[in-house]
Amino acid sequence: MSVFASLVEQLADLLQPLFGLSAAAAAIVLFTAFVRLLVHPLSRAAARGQRARAELQPKIAELRRRYGRNPEKLQKAVLDLHARERVSPLSGCLPSLLQLPAFFLLYHLFSSDTIGGRPNGLLGHELFTAPLGGRWADALGDGGPLGGPGLVYAGLFGVVVVVAFFGYRLTKRSMAANAALSGGSGASGTGGAVEQLPGMGAVTRAMPFMSFLTLVTVAVVPLAAALYIVTSTAWSVVERAVLYR
16 A cells, blocks of 8 residues: 555656646546556457357347246356357456456545555645545535535536446447347347346346446545546446447
8 A cells, every 4th residue: 555655646746747736636547547458458358248249149039039938947048058159248347347456445545544654645635626535525514515625526426427428328229239139138238148147137227327326436435536436437438439339
């Protein structure tokens, strides 16, 4: 943690001439972009996997017609099909899972009063007037929704809504394309086979709205972690628009 905190401080110092008091916030955005670049090859592999799963949709639709009254047999047949074709129904989850350590690192870094036994100097950094270690509740208590920190969060929430809207449209478009391939079965953008896994049907139906849950996360985590989430989510939407077009 001490080493990472020092790296963030040094990067903020380098960005100071350009971003002033918000240099640490800019450093977090750059750190997020670096993490996303590292996992981008996996994202490309996930996109190839989704295209392969989409090609299986007609065969999955046939399995549904054949075993529709026997859910257990249908699930086994779908998973066997994926195994034969060497296509994983859950491969698209890997890029998101590999980002979790980076998120929790930032969360811990900006939630701790001390790092390595010393006062955490990063907590003194701000995005405009909002402390990077603060939360939305703190901003509301420091001037209300129209105060300086409150307006920072208002702008951040605005960005989240715009990004979530485009993410919603991409997911709906992907679901519609897969549904057409499978004969109107309503398969999700992660592949129709996922629906056959226990409990995944409800997740599939709720998937287009998942992006809007980012609003809740941004409201409750430290602002530094919120910046990571917003930057990563925006990257994901652009990446999906390019890789899945």
